[in-house]
Amino acid sequence: MTHKISILNAACHPDPYPYYASLRAGPALVFDTELKCWIASRATVVQQVLESSACAVRPVAEPVPRNIAGGSAGEVFSYLVRMNEGQAHAVPKQVIQSSLRKLDLSGIAAYTQQHAAQLTSKYDVRTGNGLTQYLFNLPVHVMGSVLGFEEDALPALANWMADFVRCLSPLSTTEQIDAAHVAAKSLQASFRQLLQDSQAKPYGFLTGLQSEAELCGWQHADGILSNLIGLLSQTYEATAGLAGNSLVALQTHPDTLQIMRDGSAELPQKLRELVAEVARHHASVQNSRRFVTQPCEIGGQTLHAGDVIVVLLAAANRDAEVNPDPDALQLSRPDRKVFTFGHGRHACPGQHIAEQITTSCLHHLMNMPAFDFSALRWTYRPSLNGRIPVFTHNIQNQENT
Template sequence: MTTDHLDRSGYTTPLAVRALWRQAPVREFTTDAGERRWLVTGMEQVRAVLSDPRFSRAEAGRLGVTIGPAAVFRKPGINDLDAPEHTRLRRLVAGAFSARRIRSLRPRIQEITDDLIAPLVAAGPPGDLAAALCYPLPVTVVCEILGVPHEDRERFRGWADRVLSTSAYPPEEALSALTSMIGYMAELIDAKRRDPDASLLQDLITARDEQDRLSEDELVTLGCGLLLAGGESTATMLGKGLVALMDHPDQLTALRADPSLVPSAVDEVLRYATLGFRAYSGHIRATTEDVELGGMSIPAHSVVHACLPAANLDPAAFPDPDRFDIARDGGDHVAFGHGMHRCLGAQLAKLELEVAIGSVVAAFPGLRLAVPTEQVPYKEGFLIAGLQALPVTWRS
């Protein structure tokens, strides 16, 4: 893969992402293996790739393109499928992530957040917000929704780290973790069949056993996929969002003065801060026929990479896109994707970010990074470039 937009760990750098929209919104690039592919960076064109059925997720799989960790499951996951198979699986879980049901979770998410922050406040500065809040909050929430026992959460996080690894762990260790995760999920499903509860996983079991709406492999894969998706991405965005706020003290001051800005601040975080997927790997499709896009002719059976971070910095969509502005009307971003594959847990992730960011700003007066921004440590060798730690200090 070309290296002009990569840092030493293989991730798209923020500077490079911000430069991509200055180039052609649709263009060819060459991988290290000599493959010709297409990179799409304009907002209008990215939305087209993610919503037009001629850009197919399943076709990319048929061409042998690996699409994230789900590609190593025994069966294609929900994100590897096109309609109607994708639609069938999505409908099974969509109800659990409805706006009404997500809103009902706010008191519990607030309670979890308060419990996680309290020891840090009691201990006094400095502290590590990544370990104390950013990682445990989303994992706790998604495990409660799915019905994963509390005592198993740390074990699952160890597996998730390895499954989401690109080079941090040897391939055989990642595969072993995936095998363990699949085995654990199968055992948990059996346990819930013997002792039913009110979890989302129980709803999926009912859909499998009583309605025959999915296979056993699909049931296990969905459970694993929801756990994976519900943890690392939200943790990463929370950490990077807090870094962005502390790196822009005027915005942090404005948010502290007016907490009603929290929802728009979250949207700006999602627009401005990239998850850090490895270059060109995040949203991959392949064309099922010749397609005209952005003034370019893309041949059938071409692999296309939609760069969401660059689209979120497209000046045609967001004036002065390099400026971090929590009062911006930035809700039209594509941080959660677009079209049929838009992230099912988008509303849940936004709620967690709203509760966590609002609570941190209120609980830690004078909050600031304890190290220079460039010294905040990031995890290397993972699909998502999360924070290894978030060292902060504040007025006690």
């Protein structure tokens, strides 16, 4: 039985885009009486919400989700600059953003090539489960190397991250939240040790970040390590979603796949263009929520403190007002407007990292003769806001039938 599409299941629906189009065709800001929230779907209104100082990422009365408050996962969450407002988090946000901007993307590409080769010897990417595991683990291995972890520590780091991120969803079970607290404690301990060890690596990323933090007056060690864990968790899901959706785009757009295969000399650039367009066309983060902290006017509506707005980033991405011919996958789209990685005060500082890892990952897979795009099959991971493919094919079984 097919359930009626709504904002609760659109992110993992096979094709949510006609639904988003119907919302854009309606009022600029519409109130859902059943879910008791406002819905923003047009690009202009989405941008207005994301830029508004009256719209916060968390409710004032619940800065940490109550289902993880009091545990290690809740402690990490409480320090995350992307989940908090106000002056206390302004300096940490500045430090994180500045340090990430200084990262050398060629180094990211080199680490991705290294780990892509190593992980394809561990996971059989010709099977759905192997490919899914590969796409989730690769970003953690890459960023773990950037942060300074030794190679033998990376598998445990990936396992902890898989457990930790599950607590960030309202769909999490009690068992998943318990596992997330255990993982968060292990992550805190490993990052605390990493920060101490980084003093012996004077030119590493962490040494630079700590120097920047000291210059800016951010001396909170727990805050620093929590935001490093947060950086890894963002990279984990966002990059797995971006890479997975890029594979889906190549499978469902054989003309685009052929362009990639025909231009081997231009393949890296073509893949960069593809990844940038997939971030818009198949957003891995389909929506976000904002909580109104004071009376304001948005989209012609007067909102009050306590109101909740669901911001449909994926709908805004396909608004013809900002992206003409929005349902087409266009590699060289001029003036592309993408809301997937946020906007304004809460724009994701790691967007360029996720795009570089994905580009290098795709380059590796396209150079594998045994990797068959036509055999890909997938569903989407259950989520209220993430569109992350879970691959289900098994090429070996298909060959034997």
